[in-house]
Amino acid sequence: MTNTASEPTETDESVTEYEAQLNKVLADTDETAAGEDEVSLQLPSLGLSRRDFMKAGAAVGTIGSLAGCAGVMNNGEGNSGGSQNHSGSGDVPEHFVPPGEHDEYYGFWSGGHSGDIRVYGLPSMRELTRVPVFNREPAKGYGFDDGSSQMLEDAGGYTWGDSHHPSLSETDGKYDGRYIYVNDKANGRVARVNLKYFETDAITDVPNVQSVHGCCIQSPDTDYIFANSEFRTPLPNDGRDIDNPDKYVSLFTALDPESMEVLWQVEVDGNLDILDTDKDGKWALASAYNDEEGVEIEEMTKNDRDFVKAFNVPAIQEAVDAGNYREVNGVPIVDGTKGSSLNQGDEPAVRYIPTPKSPHCVEVTPDGKYGMVAGKLSPTVSIIDIEKLSTEPDSSKVIVGQPKVGLGPLHTTYDDRGHAYTSLFIDSQVVKWDIETAVNSPKQSEEAILGKIDVHYNPGHIQAVQAMSTEPTGDWLVVLNKLSKDRFLPVGPIYPDNDQLIYIGNDKDDEQGGMELVSDHPVYPEPHDAIFATKDKIEPAKTWDKSDYKGEKEYVTESNSRVDRVDDETVEVYTSVKRSEYGLRDFRVKEGDEVTITATNVEGSQDIVHGLVVPEYDINIALAPQDTREVTFTADKPGVYWVYCTYFCSALHLEMRSRMLVEPRD
Amino acid sequence: MTNTASEPTETDESVTEYEAQLNKVLADTDETAAGEDEVSLQLPSLGLSRRDFMKAGAAVGTIGSLAGCAGVMNNGEGNSGGSQNHSGSGDVPEHFVPPGEHDEYYGFWSGGHSGDIRVYGLPSMRELTRVPVFNREPAKGYGFDDGSSQMLEDAGGYTWGDSHHPSLSETDGKYDGRYIYVNDKANGRVARVNLKYFETDAITDVPNVQSVHGCCIQSPDTDYIFANSEFRTPLPNDGRDIDNPDKYVSLFTALDPESMEVLWQVEVDGNLDILDTDKDGKWALASAYNDEEGVEIEEMTKNDRDFVKAFNVPAIQEAVDAGNYREVNGVPIVDGTKGSSLNQGDEPAVRYIPTPKSPHCVEVTPDGKYGMVAGKLSPTVSIIDIEKLSTEPDSSKVIVGQPKVGLGPLHTTYDDRGHAYTSLFIDSQVVKWDIETAVNSPKQSEEAILGKIDVHYNPGHIQAVQAMSTEPTGDWLVVLNKLSKDRFLPVGPIYPDNDQLIYIGNDKDDEQGGMELVSDHPVYPEPHDAIFATKDKIEPAKTWDKSDYKGEKEYVTESNSRVDRVDDETVEVYTSVKRSEYGLRDFRVKEGDEVTITATNVEGSQDIVHGLVVPEYDINIALAPQDTREVTFTADKPGVYWVYCTYFCSALHLEMRSRMLVEPRD
Structure with a gap:
């Protein structure tokens, strides 16, 4: 083939x-x-x-x-778009979650250049928490204690990132609630959030790439994490080939989901964009643009087609295992460019599927049959038959449908009844269409269209509940609109985005295909994507389990709170923390000492979090019950410093203090 | 007196x-x-x-x-507390704001140790935006461009802060929509947020103090900003008097609201806590604890009373003008300790009002008649008659009422009908009471109590709409609960807080005094306080007005986009920015150059924000329409770096790029 x-x-x-x-x-x-x-x-x-x-x-x-x-x-x-059809009317179920009741779904939003993951409840659309990932975040002390600071330092030392695509780990095609993986577009990194603690536990700075855009787990069992490098750069990018753009490369990277180590990379043509996998562990599909390989926008958008890259993962792994690669910065790089010999034969490493034009995304249907490629500058969605990737040698023939959906199609999501929903950036609409009708009707036709609904304004990603797994539930859909313009009270020249909740549980035969706009939600800049899981999929810990850090850190009790002087310039301070009391009422160090404070929250009750702040020293850590954190700094300013708690924890919270006494050296 | x-x-x-x-x-x-x-x-x-x-x-x-x-x-x-009485039932007005409609109120929340201000709409309780203040925040590029980075550097170089008490500027006792002022408890600072742009425009690191807790404007005309230093420290805190706690001091500070310069300070006994002023520009009232001046919690809570400090601002200003102060670190410090001669006579500089016991707050009624002091460790609220501060020589007699409200009273707020609402931290309730009844009934009695409502759980600050101005509107009240425990889907060991919306527009004669719990809102840690203004009070700009930075920064158009080499090691890069195009398609610098990029968003349309990122250089700025920002860095890594836009701005957003080419030096 x-x-x-x-x-x-x-x-x-x-x-x-x-x-x-x-x-x-x-x-x-x-x-x-x-x-x-x-x-x-x-x-x-x-x-x-x-x-x-x-x-x-x-x-x-x-x-x-x-x-x-x-x-x-x-x-x-x-305002004409929405107010007439909010919740309560007709047969839309209640989206308001009354006080004390719980949401039905978790939603995990990428924060974009805020660098975090945000956790929402659906259908209330309330933000439950934020998980700092690439950003330093004082509320949770992330990037302030030694452990998280060192992790950020080891991952390049950047103080921010641009997170776009959160992906939930799966077992047997179902969300298993263990991890979220997410990219950093700004610095070419991939991070992992541990859903036991809702905390980032690993960040990998991927060698040889500048920008990671698409990022996802491999269905059905999270055997790999895949990451697309969007920008083409010299390899290595050390000053060589600056003026030879034809030597710039773009790489597809595979990481190990447990160790987070980079396993191998594949060099391809064009700029890799967004990514999804089939449900069988064979194909990973990446949208791409600029197959022209231009460096300016006129060149990038010159041709009428670009090529989706379909990565044959077993074939690539086989090439790696056979030593069929070159190594750069310690990473095996397989040649997946269009002319590569590895792309010939019955099991090509990479297939190049022509699609119109600068397409923006690939999303695979929950049943794994199709990959949808939204046209962006073409008003169509191209339907790739995933089985044909293994059987059909003519790459243009793996596209088995191409409905005309509207202007600026960007992303597609799914319900449990065979429907697709595509965001139309330029039209500011969501279009609902029937997948099998689209496959069975002529390309460029509108036969499959079931209805359109106005959104406000300029939607990017859309996601329906559980649509990225094999278990879509088909009742709610969220549209991540890039602009909000007149929808909210003004807040200065940087506007919020607008995430809109749409009910899709009705297949009514009306102009909107039964879709109903339920609520508008202003959003801090700038989420790109989201992923939703039913509440039973996620089972976080309510307090820390100290066996998770045993051996690495001491669990400091009240009775072993102490000051250990290591040498004339090094002091170790150990203190327990509980409501209204630090284990040490005060501690004494000398000017210039390197001080490490190890602190344990000895509380057993959920929700009793404490902080440990050293004023004017930029020290700030957060301690959940049973957690231990360490922080190291130089005590370079003599004086009295009142260590205090940032989490209002009891009626004697204000009185909860310790004193750091820094004695002058001379 | x-x-x-x-x-x-x-x-x-x-x-x-x-x-x-x-x-x-x-x-x-x-x-x-x-x-x-x-x-x-x-x-x-x-x-x-x-x-x-x-x-x-x-x-x-x-x-x-x-x-x-x-x-x-x-x-x-x-869950029993709330689900039976959410919106829609009875005569509570709709709190759901339908798509496309606007909220009625702005709410400004302090973020606590997240260091920001958060802006909400009421009654929807949707977060409209966040304003980074003491924290670096990549989504808005705050702490990344030269201007905001320098401001943070000049204010101590800290990377976070602990914001507690936002105060809206007033003219004639009414919110004028110009500024918010807010404290940093962690580093003794006061910041100002400009409400034209919803952006922090000044931060003052207050000399001689370690921790600023209470912070407010002076009513009715914002002639001063007042800031309470909570922690007692040596003066100056340079290593002296570490072991002489009796020499530690606590200071009350006045700042100029325009220049943000410190004008003077007043030394007092005890730990200053929270702060409010009368409505006539004379008295500033600060709650205080630890008048024992102990350093450990047993000492701090030993006595049955502490003293509210009432600062006579004209008398203090007169002492300063008369040179009646000592100067430390350039700041005039007036002696306001209990025994000071300035506190004697008919116009004492500081009055010491005895209140039980470790009280937590002072809030002045909208009509300026009373200051309410919640007892914290006493189940009472003490009512200070503000007029008596000028006429009654016996300090205990300025307390004209003391209703018994419940366990752990912390904060009080007001409607427009003569009622007070006090949060009860230990009881987890809000109590509604009648102010004049409390004044006219025996102290310690419950005669004034109109009803109590359960909240979930452990409320700190509460605020009713417009209650801090002379124009309370009396329909909504928000309770900032410190714990949420079982109210939301679990998100790991650091729980959200729970802000609850209560309707207070009905004065029904029921157990809850007509108060009705409407909705629960999970909140990222950890807001301390909030302040609300009707939507007509705030009129932010929709794009930047370049006359606000003319002369300081160049407005870079497409035609004057350019690279200016200043010398062999310094390069200035000027580029316009608009949808899909940077004014410079690429720019060339040499390894080791100090590079300053000046970028202008030349868009005129609202909501079209652009970013400018240099990957792997930790460079990230945000440009609202008509705004110009500068960023300076050292180009120490040779190679090709794809400058890109972080705000999804058009269908060709991905193609919107420039190239920074860093040539190797040798």
């Missing part, structure tokens, strides 16, 4: 609808706060046809503005 | 109720996850009377545990 890449058919549509939108853009930009002379967004009245728009590589600055503006403005009528 | 401090009457109650609670504590601690041997919270069955409990300085470790446990466990029945 070989890769035969034939040209996909391109859409050719009336310009009327598009020009109407454009006119709206021109009208609406009058609301700008800035002088026209310095704002280059006032668009000329272009005589572009849709086809011209899609192909207009040469005027791409305008295209970018257009694409954004059209989207922003498409729902400029503002 | 002189200060005459007479003993307040002490409560003497039946032990029955208290012992019943204690037994519950003992039963409930069996749920601990830890082995009993190492958890010292299993309480002995004490034969303590309430009076013993209040006085038991010697067994204070136990007291602390007790106070906390009793509170935690008091509502151990879990």
